């Protein structure tokens with residue numbers, strides 16, 4: 001037995017033993033894959049680091065921070081779009097899939113960035129936005145120019161002489177309708193997002209061929225993976241049936257997993273994925289476990305990893321979430337994928353507000369421990385964890401009061417829609433303040449210089465005014481910072497396959513403050529213990545837990561008392577190697 005054994009009755013003040021990698025015996029049966037063992041760091045390029053003083057982050061900024069990225073212990077970088085774009089939706093409206101927007105840099109910069117990541121053994125994941133293009137893409141310009149243009153069928157058109165098209169809901173349009181009338185050819189085109197983002201018609205094999213060519217262009221450059229934006233929506237029933245009453249409330253069921261989606265993915269897999277050493281994940285995974293499995297199970301030869309929204313969607317109102325639900329959703333998704341398939345683990349990205357503000361406690365008193373707890377959770381679950389830039393520091397929501405301060409098209413257009421519907425605008429603004437995507441897009445907080453060291457110019461989105469308290473430079477020097485805790489977690493995960501592949505079993509199921517689970521791989525056993533509340537929490541562990549070593553603890557107090565009792569401080573999070581059970 002390990003010489004660092006601790007008895008439950010001990011009070012451990014610091015980590016007594018160095019982090020060690022247990023001999024991983026018997027991993028032969030595991031279907032090991034680099035992308036399962038990876039840790040993704042998501043970079044929103046506009047907000048990461050500006051090197052030319054125009055107030056917008058750029059590729060050279062990411063290059064400048066490569067050593068920082070490496071120091072995080074992450075192994076994959078997913079970067080949001082940096083292609084040519086009118087930037088109506090910050091790059092999710094692409095006008096040239098092979099060109100780089102000059103604001104971000106050049107193809108030489110991209111090549112250097114990719115090489116720099118590869119030198120550091122970090123893989124690069126490209127964001128592929130092909131449910132729709134920009135309305136400024138050449139394809140769309142040609143498509144709308146006349147009804148008999150060869151590109152007409154690259155998009156979904158409804159000729160006006162057929163009457164009004166069957167209602168389709170748009171996620172971003174201020175009117176709510178996804179059909180936009182275009183007088184040039186007296187027809188409507190379909191846009192599930194903004195009117196400037198017309199949906200590509202995947203039913204047309206020419207469109208699919210174009211997309212695979214684009215993907216091959218980037219794969220030939222050496223990108224290691226693809227994140228397919230909004231891909232669950234690509235296949236549509238082009239007879240555009242009228243959906244039953246009330247369908248908009250459950251629109252994912254009607255919009256996602258259209259009739260041909262699996263054929264398209266199999267084709268994409270054949271044409272692209274199978275020809276390179278690449279991994280793939282698509283945004284959204286339908287509405288059931290089965291939908292998600294159907295996208296990613298290895299024997300189907302479609303995608304590699306599912307990215308479902310059930311966990312992140314736990315907070316979609318000012319009411320926050322119940323820990324019981326949080327535990328249930330994570331546990332159910334784990335068990336649904338225990339035998340087959342693989343999922344992404346995340347609670348934040350560029351489409352939601354900040355991790356600690358949404359799922360933790362961002363008050364000055366608790367934001368450090370509370371972010372550490374959330375990162376402990378995300379990096380100790382089965383699945384591939386994704387960390388969104390800034391969440392390794394505990395960056396928080398920004399307080400934007402007036403709609404004129406918002407940048408995001410979704411915020412602006414939903415404001416217009418709410419106004420035209422006569423909604424309670426006070427409540428609307430309160431919700432927006434808490435939930436808006438702009439919260440998650442404020443510039444990275446590097447140090448306490450002006451503009452948090454992000455830019456010497458005027459930042460495109462305000463820097464959060466708490467940057468003097470939350471920034472990389474300060475956290476580098478503090479061994480107990482959120483940043484250094486994050487690094488401990490990535491090191492622990494990378495060195496312990498049990499945290500990647502081990503079985504997950506929840507304990508203390510009904511506790512309403514503590515979320516606890518074990519991860520087990522053969523003889524290797526870890527217990528994760530987290531107090532999700534701002535009060536002390538006490539519980540009794542099941543008999544026979546013998547603590548061998550505390551691997552992670554965000555407090556200097558160990559919680560183990562006599563008789564298997566644990567007393568956790570507010571937001572205390574531990575990972576313990578144990579024996580027994």
Ligand code: NOJ
Pocket residue numbers: 089092093129193229230283350351
């Ligand atoms: C999903 C992306 O994550 C989001 O940022 C974007 O606005 C929509 N797709 C439309 O592309």
